[in-house]
Amino acid sequence: MAVPARARRTARRFRRFELRATALYFALLAVILALVGAAARTAAAAAVHRPAWVVVLVLVGVGAVMAGCRGKRHISAARIARRAAVALDEATQTAVEALDAASPAPAVGLVPAGACGGRLGTDPTVLLPETMPEAPVDTVEIAYEALDPDEFEQAVAELCRRDGCLDVDVVGGAGDLGADVVARTSDGRSVVIQCKRYRDGNRVGSQDLQRFGGTCFTLHGADVAVVVTTSDFTAPALDYAEQCGIVCVDGPQLRRWQEGAGPRPWEAQPSAA
Numbered sequence: 001m002a003v004p005a006r007a008r009r010t011a012r013r014f015r016r017f018e019l020r021a022t023a024l025y026f027a028l029l030a031v032i033l034a035l036v037g038a039a040a041r042t043a044a045a046a047a048v049h050r051p052a053w054v055v056v057l058v059l060v061g062v063g064a065v066m067a068g069c070r071g072k073r074h075i076s077a078a079r080i081a082r083r084a085a086v087a088l089d090e091a092t093q094t095a096v097e098a099l100d101a102a103s104p105a106p107a108v109g110l111v112p113a114g115a116c117g118g119r120l121g122t123d124p125t126v127l128l129p130e131t132m133p134e135a136p137v138d139t140v141e142i143a144y145e146a147l148d149p150d151e152f153e154q155a156v157a158e159l160c161r162r163d164g165c166l167d168v169d170v171v172g173g174a175g176d177l178g179a180d181v182v183a184r185t186s187d188g189r190s191v192v193i194q195c196k197r198y199r200d201g202n203r204v205g206s207q208d209l210q211r212f213g214g215t216c217f218t219l220h221g222a223d224v225a226v227v228v229t230t231s232d233f234t235a236p237a238l239d240y241a242e243q244c245g246i247v248c249v250d251g252p253q254l255r256r257w258q259e260g261a262g263p264r265p266w267e268a269q270p271s272a273a
Helices: 019-049 051-071 077-102 149-162 206-216 235-244 251-259
Strands: 166-170 181-184 190-196 224-229 246-249
Touching: 149 166, 149 181, 149 190, 190 206, 206 224, 206 235, 206 246, 224 251, 235 246, 246 251
Parallel strands: 190 224, 224 246
Antiparallel strands: 166 181, 181 190
């Protein structure tokens, strides 16, 4: 006599734990419990004010339960609880899938190398902060000796603008009283510059320094007084500049200033720029 083979139960698959699905599951369960509690509170209030209605509802409920038991003997509270849990779990998964479909995927944009003054790290989408490099200094050599006096004054004013001076203005001309370029440093100091475009062999003398020294501080209110020349200064002129606190910039020092290799006149010591 052949023994019928017992049907194997399909192994239950365990779903991987998901925090969002679990949280949504308990949220739906809390809503259901809240609704049940509200219904219970409503029934309790009705029992206080309308006891006859409660009796009728109880009788109707008992009759419905008895009818259900006659139609199906195997109904149990445990099975009802399991079915309710399964239905609640399916509702949770449906809600999670709906949320996944509704949420847009995050946009990933590549930032090109060098953008915003940064550098790329191991992740090409992440821009690491980096200190912005200073503006490059123009190192093209200028033949200041070949410029006329007006062009030389404009060239010196451009050096002041390049190195961060504000309110730079060329005021040289008739009646300038020794001031050819005026400017203001970033820390608020007033700079007054006299430009002497001399050829080699024609040095700036002490009389030139004396005329400038008599107006740069008293009339122009200079915090920093500078004399810039394409040639050189005589020894008496340097002595007078040191006594009066005037910064002297000769031809080689002017080239170092233009190349960014030497100090700016407002950063130098008087008569030793």
